[in-house]
Amino acid sequence: MKKLKNKRVSVIVTIAIVALCALLLINAIEIGVGLFDKYDKKAELISANTAQSEINSELANQLEKENESEIFDDIAREDYDYIYPDERVYGDSAN
Numbered sequence: 001m002k003k004l005k006n007k008r009v010s011v012i013v014t015i016a017i018v019a020l021c022a023l024l025l026i027n028a029i030e031i032g033v034g035l036f037d038k039y040d041k042k043a044e045l046i047s048a049n050t051a052q053s054e055i056n057s058e059l060a061n062q063l064e065k066e067n068e069s070e071i072f073d074d075i076a077r078e079d080y081d082y083i084y085p086d087e088r089v090y091g092d093s094a095n
Contacts (some may be wrong), residue, residue, distance in 0.1 A: 063079040065071055083089050 062071055062074070
């Protein structure tokens with residue numbers, strides 16, 4: 001009778017250990033997948049940071065211009081496609 005109880009306890013302990021190992025393995029896999037997602041997100045953020053740094057440097061260059069009219073001229077030309085009254089602008093129709 002005692003041997004049978006010991007055998008049952010041994011089987012239960014073995015099953016518990018196997019279940020714990022399986023749980024730990026699944027948890028480790030989930031952590032690994034999450035880690036790869038974080039690396040991808042980090043790469044995206046670095047790329048976005050680089051792009052924003054370029055934009056910031058361009059804006060800083062615009063602020064350093066001494067003549068305000070140059071800034072307004074650039075904005076009018078680039079954003080609103082304005083031209084001077086005596087100016088001719090030619091477009092490339094090949095594109």
